[in-house]
Amino acid sequence: MTAGIAGVLKPKAKVRLGDRVFATSTVVAGSLILAVLAAVALFLIVQSLPAIMAKPGTLPNGAANFWVYVWPLVFGTIWAALIALLIATPLSIGIALFISHYAPRRVARTLGYIIDLLAAVPSVVFGLWGIATLATFVQPFYAWLGENLGWIPFFAPPVSGTGRTILTAAIVLAVMVIPIMTAICREVFLQTPRLHEEAALALGATRWEMVRMAVLPFARSGIISAIMLGLGRALGETLAIAMVLSPALIVKFAVLQAQSPNTIAANIALQFPEATGISTNALIASGLVLFVVTLLINMLARYIVNRRKDFSGAN
Numbered sequence: 309m310t311a312g313i314a315g316v317l318k319p320k321a322k323v324r325l326g327d328r329v330f331a332t333s334t335v336v337a338g339s340l341i342l343a344v345l346a347a348v349a350l351f352l353i354v355q356s357l358p359a360i361m362a363k364p365g366t367l368p369n370g371a372a373n374f375w376v377y378v379w380p381l382v383f384g385t386i387w388a389a390l391i392a393l394l395i396a397t398p399l400s401i402g403i404a405l406f407i408s409h410y411a412p413r414r415v416a417r418t419l420g421y422i423i424d425l426l427a428a429v430p431s432v433v434f435g436l437w438g439i440a441t442l443a444t445f446v447q448p449f450y451a452w453l454g455e456n457l458g459w460i461p462f463f464a465p466p467v468s469g470t471g472r473t474i475l476t477a478a479i480v481l482a483v484m485v486i487p488i489m490t491a492i493c494r495e496v497f498l499q500t501p502r503l504h505e506e507a508a509l510a511l512g513a514t515r516w517e518m519v520r521m522a523v524l525p526f527a528r529s530g531i532i533s534a535i536m537l538g539l540g541r542a543l544g545e546t547l548a549i550a551m552v553l554s555p556a557l558i559v560k561f562a563v564l565q566a567q568s569p570n571t572i573a574a575n576i577a578l579q580f581p582e583a584t585g586i587s588t589n590a591l592i593a594s595g596l597v598l599f600v601v602t603l604l605i606n607m608l609a610r611y612i613v614n615r616r617k618d619f620s621g622a623n
Contacts, residue, residue: 348599349599352592352593352595352596352599353596355588355589355592355593356589356592356593356596357589358586358589359374359586359589359590359592359593360374360593362374362586362589362590366586367586367587367590368579368587368590369557374590374593377557377590377594378572378590378593378594378597379559380557380558380559380569380570381557381569381570381571381572381575381594381597382572382597382601383559383569384474384555384559384568384569384570384571384572385543385571385572385573385598385601386543386601387474387561387569388474388477388478388481388542388549388569388571389478389481389539389542389543390539391474391475391478391481391482391563392478392479392481392482392485392538392542393482393485393535393538393539393542395478395479395482396481396482396483396485396486396489396538397489397535397538399482399486400485400486400489400490400493400534400538401493401531403419403423403486403490403494404490404493404494404497405493405497405519405523406419407419407420407423407490407494408494408497408498409497409515409519409523410515420494423486423487423490423491424487424491426483426486426487427487427488427491431484431545431546431547431548432547432548432551434480434483434484434548435480435547435548435549435550435551435552436551437480438476438477438479438480438548438551438552439472439551439552442471442476442479442480443470443471443472443476443552444470444471445471446471446475446476446479447468447469447470447471450467450468450471450473450475450564451467453467453564454466454467454564461561461562462561462562462563462564463562463563463564464562464564464565465564465565466565466566467564467565468554468564468565468566469566470554470566472552472553472554472566473553473554473563473564473565473566473568474553474563474568474569475563475564476552477548477549477552477553477568478563480548480549480552481542481545481548481549484541484542484545484548485538485539485541485542488534488537488538488541489534489535489537489538492530492533492534492537493527493530493531493534495530496526496527496530496531496534497523497527499526499527500522500523500526500527501526504522504526505518505522505523507522508521508522529612532609532612533609533612536605536606536608536609536612537606537609539605540602540605540606540609543573543598543601543602543605544573544598544602545571545573546573546574546576546577547577549571549573549574550573550574550577550578553568553570553571553574554566554567554568555567555568555569555570555571555574555575555578556568556569556570557569557570572594572595572597572598573598575591575594576591576594576595579591
């Protein structure tokens with residue numbers, strides 16, 4: 309009885325001033341992020357309404373309505389990003405596995421620095437590289453594809469004579485998203501429990517079999533998350549796409565032709581300086597569409613990570 313009364317009357321531990329300041333600052337910072345996100349969304353919605361409700365023929369290119377105008381841009385954005393991921397995903401996983409499980413320690417450290425440094429290269433540099441070097445380098449290969457595999461719709465002629473196609477833009481995007489995808493995959497691979505790897509090797513598995521049975525299943529959700537984050541990065545790229553592509557408001561799956569589908573970000577960058585009136589609203593509305601698509605992708609990536617965080621290295 310006496311002990312219980314003493315426990316009730318015992319004064320609470322005094323909260324230090326530094327702890328109180330830190331807790332308050334974190335709450336303010338988190339709330340500020342939500343406020344900024346809400347403000348951006350509100351601005352985009354308000355500025356987009358005139359374009360969304362515009363009368364037929366008043367939008368750029370005489371589009372019947374906003375959705376007719378924005379659909380080719382959405383298609384081009386997603387199409388270029390998917391091609392980039394198709395190229396970047398196996399390369400990123402392979403590089404990450406080599407760094408984490410195959411390369412000597414010194415070589416792995418050097419390669420890790422190089423991959424991280426690649427992420428610091430400005431997108432305009434990648435765009436210049438795509439125009440000046442990559443496009444001319446791959447054009448003969450495109451011509452060969454069009455001549456020998458032109459019966460496949462993706463490689464249908466006529467082939468661009470400059471090499472500035474959506475496939476070239478996708479290759480540039482792939483190089484740009486490889487660093488972030490590789491970094492995430494590498495960290496997830498390194499978190500694989502050592503006992504799992506040693507158990508596989510003790511049972512007679514080769515190194516590749518150990519990777520296939522122990523490392524890759526453990527890192528599955530982390531790999532998916534890296535792919536989703538790379539997709540979000542590719543969807544929002546602007547300068548590199550605007551510099552490489554010869555864009556048009558079209559929907560086509562052919563990747564070797566001169567006229568290629570444009571992306572939302574590149575279209576905004578190219579058209580906004582000269583846009584006025586309803587054209588400005590249409591560009592902002594297309595930005596709202598990109599904002600929603602990117603937000604959905606990030607939410608999906610977070611859901612995948614949280615679903616397996618209790619038994620995976622993705623968290």
